[in-house]
Amino acid sequence: MGKYNFDKGASREGTYSVQYEGTDALFGRKGLEPFWIADMDIEIAEPIAEAMKNRIDNRIFGYTIWQNPKFYGAIKHWWHSRFGVDLEDEEISYAPSVLFTIGEVVRQHTETGDGVIITTPSYNAFIGQLKGNGRKIVDCPFIEDTDGYQFDFNNFETLCKKNDVKVYIHCNPHNPTGKVWTRRELEKIREICQQNGVFIISDEIHMDFVRPKENFVSMVELMEEGDQVLVTTGLGKTFNLASLPHSYFISRDKKFRTALNQAIGSKYGMGAANSLALTAVEAAYNECGEWVDELNDYLEGNFQLIEDYIDQHMSDWLTFKKPEATYLAWIGYEKTGLDDDTVHKALVEIGGIAVSPGKIYDMEKNQHFRFNVASNRERIKIGLERIHKTFEEITKITAK
16 A cells, blocks of 8 residues: 555536536536546645645745746756756756647747648647647658557658658657657657758656656657757646646757747747746655656556456457556557447447547547546546446447
8 A cells, every 4th residue: 555545536626627617518418427638636746735835825926037946956856866867957948838838849940831740649739739830730650560559760751851841749658649759769760850850849748657767768868969859848747737837848959948938938928937836846846756656556557457347348349558658548449340420429428428539639530539547446447337338338239
């Protein structure tokens, strides 16, 4: 038994949670059990809560300097103690959010109509952001085999050689598949991008959910002075602080780092830091390593429950392999031969469950859904029972 109780139920009543209050409108039905958006039904760690309470007791929330020893020190401590990566103060910059940072790098390195590579299935916000900024989505699909998802290096290199392709958005660990990239893969990606003048944005927001943590290799480890590479991350996923807008990025290109910081402050007027987020960074990164380790053990148990349940009750319909990272189960139903819309409708109407349909992460049909496992174990069992009920009923209907 660990030090922390992740079996405790968490109430989100009255908080206007997107996962709960937003589900009816998005899925068009009341009473669904939600497992779709990527936040956790798990309370934040006590040191973070106490630090924020103490900051609130100060009762003044004026403009706050993020360029301070506590901010830099906490981030440097986390990266050194968990990943063996040493950072310098000047390499670290505060930013409003991960997605804002990605969007601004894309805007600074491309023109309207230029191509940006994503690996599909892809985090759906990348797709939406590229469309919103008028950039061309250049799709580099994974190759799926018995060992999981493999990167198509030949296709990637061909795409990088195109004159209008300027940026690659990398996701490590990968959402939604949970793939963890190896050092060899990262080295090859960096080499191809350098040879073809393609800027790498590495979104590492799920970095703390790699199991074991020693398997995580950040693009920071390969980054040299002047490299056209930026790593962006933050506390939102690891410590369940998505509603406290903040992030930070790491770059060893001084000229670009300066341009990005100037854009945040001068062009957009978003240079003011969230003082509660700064407080959370300090507490989380200095005091909550053990909490994250135990949380990952708990999530691994949830994934094992899902794998065992599918093997025992739904193996005729579903395929699932425990991911190496994240708290997102990527579940396939190719065996059923059913199309995406039919399954999504059935999960809502028969199962009474809201999960993310796989087609939103892809450019074509997908035959998967994404199931968030960052909840107490009893709730995961309820979700599995609803999925079981769905496929039991829908396969009977289609067999007639």
